[in-house]
Amino acid sequence: MNHHDALTAAGLTDAEITGGTLSVRSPIDGAEVAKIHETPADKMPEVIERAQKAFKQWRTVPAPQRGELVRLLGEELRNAKEELGAIVTLEAGKITSEGLGEVQEMIDICDFAVGLSRQLYGLTIASERPGHRMSETWHPMGPCGVITAFNFPVAPWSWNAALALVCGDPVIWKPSEKTPLTALVTQRIFDRALARFGADAPADLLQVVIGGADIGEALVNSRDVPVLSATGSTRMGAIVGPKVQARFGRPIMELGGNNAMIVAPSADLDMAVRAIVFSAVGTAGQRCTSLRRLIVHHSIREELTEKLKQAYASLTIGDPRTEGTLVGPLIDETARKEMASALKSAEAEGGTVHGGGDAKGVEGGVYVSPALVEMPRQTETVQTETFAPILYVMGYDTLEEAIELQNDVPQGLSSCIFTLNVREAETFLSAVGSDCGIANVNIGPSGAEIGGAFGGEKETGGGRESGSDAWKGYMRRQTSTVNYSSELPLAQGVKFDI
Numbered sequence: 001m002n003h004h005d006a007l008t009a010a011g012l013t014d015a016e017i018t019g020g021t022l023s024v025r026s027p028i029d030g031a032e033v034a035k036i037h038e039t040p041a042d043k044m045p046e047v048i049e050r051a052q053k054a055f056k057q058w059r060t061v062p063a064p065q066r067g068e069l070v071r072l073l074g075e076e077l078r079n080a081k082e083e084l085g086a087i088v089t090l091e092a093g094k095i096t097s098e099g100l101g102e103v104q105e106m107i108d109i110c111d112f113a114v115g116l117s118r119q120l121y122g123l124t125i126a127s128e129r130p131g132h133r134m135s136e137t138w139h140p141m142g143p144c145g146v147i148t149a150f151n152f153p154v155a156p157w158s159w160n161a162a163l164a165l166v167c168g169d170p171v172i173w174k175p176s177e178k179t180p181l182t183a184l185v186t187q188r189i190f191d192r193a194l195a196r197f198g199a200d201a202p203a204d205l206l207q208v209v210i211g212g213a214d215i216g217e218a219l220v221n222s223r224d225v226p227v228l229s230a231t232g233s234t235r236m237g238a239i240v241g242p243k244v245q246a247r248f249g250r251p252i253m254e255l256g257g258n259n260a261m262i263v264a265p266s267a268d269l270d271m272a273v274r275a276i277v278f279s280a281v282g283t284a285g286q287r288c289t290s291l292r293r294l295i296v297h298h299s300i301r302e303e304l305t306e307k308l309k310q311a312y313a314s315l316t317i318g319d320p321r322t323e324g325t326l327v328g329p330l331i332d333e334t335a336r337k338e339m340a341s342a343l344k345s346a347e348a349e350g351g352t353v354h355g356g357g358d359a360k361g362v363e364g365g366v367y368v369s370p371a372l373v374e375m376p377r378q379t380e381t382v383q384t385e386t387f388a389p390i391l392y393v394m395g396y397d398t399l400e401e402a403i404e405l406q407n408d409v410p411q412g413l414s415s416c417i418f419t420l421n422v423r424e425a426e427t428f429l430s431a432v433g434s435d436c437g438i439a440n441v442n443i444g445p446s447g448a449e450i451g452g453a454f455g456g457e458k459e460t461g462g463g464r465e466s467g468s469d470a471w472k473g474y475m476r477r478q479t480s481t482v483n484y485s486s487e488l489p490l491a492q493g494v495k496f497d498i
């Protein structure tokens, strides 16, 4: 199927994909696939006002009914899985199964949110005063701005939106300017769910705004957008986070990662090799959770490096739509330049680079062979997130040293250990172990399930989305005390007789 057919199969019209000012290119072959219409910056106050209006109505709909809308969204996503997955592949360059996997993640979080819509539990708290009852209730917050990155064009939106919607918050979505088509297709899918839901739903529960940082900033700076979730680089988060905080909004930051795996002497090496290759070269190293640092016990370092070199040599690189391809394109030429520059710096710092050059792919796209880099130590280049398939390999002697290396980077997203030794595994997961938001044993750092809270510490931003109790980020907590006695005792025994 050619690019145009894929777009129309997903429901986009010629009027939507032509005649605009934002050029959208497919990383598969670098071709321009659409010219879409940007949201004028001066229209943003109207967009936010419409979301506020929608909020006033949506917050009065009981949460389990709001869940029904998300159930319908999940159904519509199931029906549109192939078409939307194909647009993820077209626009982000992911291999077909990863494009479909991203849509599956949207379906999964919808299912989770439907159940959640009947479980937005508060608390009953023992009061110190007789004849009093204390409780804690969760209420809708207001419009939720969602800014997303190119590399996961739809799943992180759904982690936010499915929860926000059951929590009573309308959503305004600003997708990456590199991947706006997936958002337009998702809006279509959402509109179908909304039409089936009927009259109880306000029209502007989901609005997609198209543009770059200036359009994002309108959400970041508005007091009428109390929750602002931003997924992207630490550079972006360093600008956005303080601005949201300065207006006392609630930021949910999902920023860069620099994820490591420790491979201990007892590790099942065959399993480790499979986990390493998937997480280091999958999505061409363009996942926030991609494996970027391998910390291997000296006793097995040579053996593991050899196995990895062999596995890397057998990788199929090329057109992500072709069955059997494991490594698709980088997003653009800038990404190739950043990869080349990181490899050069690593070499200057004493590293030995294997691979990392240009690879044969589709004419016009940017295809590289993933790089393995043997490093003498954890240098500045290793401590920096380069959004490309580079895996730095370092050695260690003691577990303590390995954990120190693992933690000695500014980012804190995902981490893992391969070991069959329960003492090592538990130490890694303990208070003196990994400092990351995600820590795994005998599983790679990427490919998280939606049931757990997703996010990381330090420069990763501290936000949590998706499962567990991440829903609390989209609601406001209210503590209430009810006095059903005929006295008016004050707390802490204070006397104030008038």
Ligand code: NAD
Pocket: 147, 148, 149, 150, 151, 152, 156, 174, 175, 176, 177, 211, 212, 213, 214, 215, 216, 217, 220, 231, 232, 233, 234, 235, 236, 237, 239, 240, 253, 254, 255, 256, 257, 287, 288, 289, 385, 387, 413, 455, 460
């Ligand atoms: P990016 O920071 O360039 O852009 C992300 C989004 O932020 C885009 O929509 C962009 O338009 C917007 N933006 C940029 N500056 C802004 C500003 N000043 N105000 C408002 N919005 C602004 O990131 P990218 O290149 O699209 O994505 C790659 C990065 O995202 C990597 O660092 C990766 O680790 C990170 N990421 C993190 C997660 C996570 O969950 N932690 C998930 C995916 C990607």
